[in-house]
Each structure stands twice: as C-alpha cells, then as structure tokens.
Amino acid sequence: MGYKNIITVMFYLSLVFLFSFISSSLAMGSRAYDSIVFDEFVREYAEKAVKRPRTGTLYNISLPSNYSGVEVSYIRLKSGSLWNRGRNSTLFMIPKRISPEPYVNRVDMIFQNVGNLSSFYFDVPNYTFVAPVVGFHVYGADANYSGLDGSRMVTFRLREDPIVVRFPSISLGENDNVTMKCVRFGTDGSEVEFSSVTAPNYTCNAYDQGHFSIVVPSLPPPSMKKRKKRGKVWLWLIIGGGGFISLILSGILVFKMLKTRKIETMVKESEKSEALDIIWIGKSKMPSASIIRTQPVLENDYFP
Incomplete structure (x- = not known):
C-alpha cells in the first residue's frame, strides 16, 4: 500500500469519527428542537380549531391521529x-395575584398532557419518567399583539403562591424505593430544572410556564452490570488495538515519506550531473557511457 493510499484511509477514518461526533451532538439537541416545533404546532392547531373562542370557556382539542394519546385544551381568559x-384545571392550579408580562388584556392558555409521547419529545439523562409530561403555555390574545422576539408568548409574574402541577397518573413500578424528583423543561425545551416532589399528593410547584414531569434515577437491571463490565473490557481492548494499529500505520507512513524524499533527492542530484545512457543487463537497468571521453594517446610516436 502506497503512502498516498494510507493517507486516504486515515482521511476517511477521520471523516467517520467526525460524522459520528456531529451525529451524537445533533441527537442530543433534536428532542429540544422537536418539542418547540410540537408546541408551535399545538398552538396553531388549537387556534384554527376554535375560530372565535368565548372568553372563559374551556375547549378540548382533538389532534390528528398521529398524536394519539396527547390531550390538549385551550382557554381564553381576561388578565x-x-x-x-x-384558574383551577385538571392539571394545573394557578393561584390568584398572577399577571402576564408584558401586560395584555387577554391571554390564551394552552394545556397539554403529552401522554405516551412524553419520552419522544423529552429526555432527562440518567432519569426515567414515572409520570407523563404535562405543560402549559401562555400567549397574548390582544389584537395584533406580538412580543419583542416576534412571538405571542408572554410570561407569568407570581405575587404569592406558586402554581401547583398535578399529574394524571404516576407509575413507579420497581422504583418505589427511590427518591422522586420534579423536573421542569423550559420554553426552549433544553433547560431542565429539578425540584422536590410535594407529598403526599405527588405534585410539583412551578413558578413559570413550561413542561413538567416526575422522574426517578435510572436503575439498570443486575444483568446489565456484568454486561457493562464486559463492555468496558472490550472497549479498552478496541481502543488499545486501534491505538496500536494507528501507531503502525503512522510508522509506515513516516517511513514511506522519508524514502520518497530520499529518492526525490537522488533524482534531483542525478539531474544535475551529466546524463548517462541506460542499458539493460538481464532484468537489471544500469547506466552506460555512450562514448569514451578521453582518447588513448601514446607517449611518443616511435614504433620499433
């Protein structure tokens, strides 16, 4: 294998590692992006489903079949x-003395129970959901209102009590002896905040809009621990073998490069000298002088 081929192989290996890194980075942020797109879709769908909402009336919105299991409700309220x-709903108890910022006369509130799609749109590394993700968002409903960022979303300012988040179901399974945590996902989908669960009703306290759920630390089954240990051994063997192969390839590459430079130097030196003819003797190629430079001359012209 020529050194050019080795360089080509190493170049493609670098591209593979780079592609893997980029793919993993994109995968980490894809759910946050999907949750934002989902929220925007729900808002637009709810507003199209209810053309002229009556203030104070709660509307249950039926999403398309591919969102089966997701529950959405929509209400317009005066500030x-x-x-x-x-406002007291099935999922949220919003206390008195709360106002939107920036202030608008009316707000549209959209409540969500993401249900069996919770793990599709949201993820907490090293934690497992034991309750579905629920959420609510608040939008300014005044005519032609648009916030500073070009959207209609507004925030809530609490004066006294926090917002109480309720969950339709909690399934602990084999995790009944672990500590539960409340988790809040910010409006951009990526920000994650932890807080304590309020006993004995298993509710969470919130101070702003977003998505909420209850999680517990992930507990791998006992058989997985042995697999992880074996996996680590194999990982180190693969890393060591890969490093050894890379060292050998690097050595071959350096050797080929030095040899190539030496040959190039010899060729340049030969080009500076007088050119010689080439003859073949058997299968070997050898230089040959076409003529004799210096003619033989006798020391004197005397012949006996």
Missing part, C-alpha cells in the same frame, strides 16, 4: 380574572 380568581 383581570386571573388576578382576582386564578
């Missing part, structure tokens, strides 16, 4: 009504 009475 003054929220301030005086709050």
Whole structure:
C-alpha cells in the first residue's frame, strides 16, 4: 500500500469519527428542537380549531391521529380574572395575584398532557419518567399583539403562591424505593430544572410556564452490570488495538515519506550531473557511457 493510499484511509477514518461526533451532538439537541416545533404546532392547531373562542370557556382539542394519546385544551381568559380568581384545571392550579408580562388584556392558555409521547419529545439523562409530561403555555390574545422576539408568548409574574402541577397518573413500578424528583423543561425545551416532589399528593410547584414531569434515577437491571463490565473490557481492548494499529500505520507512513524524499533527492542530484545512457543487463537497468571521453594517446610516436 502506497503512502498516498494510507493517507486516504486515515482521511476517511477521520471523516467517520467526525460524522459520528456531529451525529451524537445533533441527537442530543433534536428532542429540544422537536418539542418547540410540537408546541408551535399545538398552538396553531388549537387556534384554527376554535375560530372565535368565548372568553372563559374551556375547549378540548382533538389532534390528528398521529398524536394519539396527547390531550390538549385551550382557554381564553381576561388578565383581570386571573388576578382576582386564578384558574383551577385538571392539571394545573394557578393561584390568584398572577399577571402576564408584558401586560395584555387577554391571554390564551394552552394545556397539554403529552401522554405516551412524553419520552419522544423529552429526555432527562440518567432519569426515567414515572409520570407523563404535562405543560402549559401562555400567549397574548390582544389584537395584533406580538412580543419583542416576534412571538405571542408572554410570561407569568407570581405575587404569592406558586402554581401547583398535578399529574394524571404516576407509575413507579420497581422504583418505589427511590427518591422522586420534579423536573421542569423550559420554553426552549433544553433547560431542565429539578425540584422536590410535594407529598403526599405527588405534585410539583412551578413558578413559570413550561413542561413538567416526575422522574426517578435510572436503575439498570443486575444483568446489565456484568454486561457493562464486559463492555468496558472490550472497549479498552478496541481502543488499545486501534491505538496500536494507528501507531503502525503512522510508522509506515513516516517511513514511506522519508524514502520518497530520499529518492526525490537522488533524482534531483542525478539531474544535475551529466546524463548517462541506460542499458539493460538481464532484468537489471544500469547506466552506460555512450562514448569514451578521453582518447588513448601514446607517449611518443616511435614504433620499433
């Protein structure tokens, strides 16, 4: 294998490793992106489904069949009504003395129970969901309102009590002896905040909109521990073997490069000298002088 071929192989291996790194990085951020797209889709779908919402009326929205198991409800409220009475729904208890920022006269609130698609749109590394992801978002409903970032989303400002998040079901399974944690996903889908679960009702306290759930630390089965140990041994063997092969390839590459440079130097030196003819003797190629440079001359012209 020529050194050019070796360089080509190493170049393609580098591309493979780079592609793997980029793919893993994209995979980590893909769910956060998908959750944002999902929220925007739900908002637009809810507004199209209810052309002229009546203030204070809760509408249950039926999503397309590919979102089976996801529950969405939509309500338009006056900001003054929220301030005086709050809002108590199946999933969220929004307290009194709460106001939108920036202030608008009316707000559209969209509630979600992501259900069996929770793990598709959201992920907490090293944790397992024991409750479905639920969430709510608040949008300004005033005519032609658009926030500073070009969207209609507004935030809530709490004056007294926090928002109480309820969950339709909690399934602990074999994780009944582990500590549960509340988790909140920010509006961009990537920010994750942990807090304590409020006993005995298994609720969470929230201070802003977003998505919420309850998680527990992931516990791998006992058989997986042995597999992990074996996997680590094989990983080190693969890394060691790969490093050894890379060292050999690097040595061959350096040797070929030095040899090539030496041959190039010899060729350049030969080009500086007087050119000689080439003759073949058997299977060997050898230089040959075409003529004799110096003619033989007798020391004197005397012949006996």
